[in-house]
Amino acid sequence: ILNVEQSPQSLHVQEGDSTNFTCSFPSSNFYALHWYRWETAKSPEALFVMTLNGDEKKKGRISATLNTKEGYSYLYIKGSQPEDSATYLCASFNQAGTALIFGKGTTLSVSS
Amino acid sequence: EAQVTQNPRYLITVTGKKLTVTCSQNMNHEYMSWYRQDPGLGLRQIYYSMNVEVTDKGDVPEGYKVSRKEKRNFPLILESPSPNQTSLYFCASSLQGASYEQYFGPGTRLTVT
Numbered sequence: 593i594l595n596v597e598q599s600p601q602s603l604h605v606q607e608g609d610s611t612n613f614t615c616s617f618p619s620s621n622f623y624a625l626h627w628y629r630w631e632t633a634k635s636p637e638a639l640f641v642m643t644l645n646g647d648e649k650k651k652g653r654i655s656a657t658l659n660t661k662e663g664y665s666y667l668y669i670k671g672s673q674p675e676d677s678a679t680y681l682c683a684s685f686n687q688a689g690t691a692l693i694f695g696k697g698t699t700l701s702v703s704s
Numbered sequence: 705e706a707q708v709t710q711n712p713r714y715l716i717t718v719t720g721k722k723l724t725v726t727c728s729q730n731m732n733h734e735y736m737s738w739y740r741q742d743p744g745l746g747l748r749q750i751y752y753s754m755n756v757e758v759t760d761k762g763d764v765p766e767g768y769k770v771s772r773k774e775k776r777n778f779p780l781i782l783e784s785p786s787p788n789q790t791s792l793y794f795c796a797s798s799l800q801g802a803s804y805e806q807y808f809g810p811g812t813r814l815t816v817t
Binding site: 596623624626628634635636637638641643681683685691692693694695696697 | 737739744745746747748749752762803807808809810811
């Protein structure tokens with residue numbers, strides 16, 4: 593079974609702080625890396641799907657990078673706002689390339 | 705509106721009483737899957753379907769069945785529920801497999817007593 597690890601498990605920042613989280617995954621047989629944002633009492637929503645080594649994607653204040661050779665991805669949030677408070681999930685493929693394996697998530701809390 | 709729907713949203717049942725959680729998507733997606741979420745664990749895949757009549761086991765399939773007779777529907781069946789199946793369940797779909805972003809349903813909170 594593919595192991596997807598996320599760190600830190602939780603994070604508390606002040607409004608306006610910039611922050612980043614890490615997702616690590618086995619680099620062999622890599623297919624794609626997903627990031628999702630999951631707010632309390634809602635469903636996970638896709639942020640990015642990344643496939644190529646060196647990929648960088650951006651959506652507003654949130655961006656992500658991918659290093660498939662060393663097996664990690666960073667998610668960055670610039671100028672955190674209270675509405676960014678959520679759990680951020682990453683997911684990668686298993687070796688068959690048909691199932692997503694999720695990490696346990698990083699829970700971000702932003703205080704105003 | 706493009707969406708994935710699940711029913712019921714909440715269910716309390718007793719051990720051994722067969723139940724079905726329905727999942728439907730209106731986006732003509734080929735890939736559908738079921739996940740369960742438990743405290744301290746990540747989302748774990750139960751079953752997935754690459755297309756109509758094509759289903760396969762995920763990481764935690766024991767105690768579950770699925771079917772995919774139509775493209776839009778992917779019901780999850782618990783033939784004899786047990787308390788260890790108490791969980792939050794999500795259905796998801798994507799255009800063509802797990803390399804595409806997943807669209808999640810609203811979740812079904814199941815309690816088995």
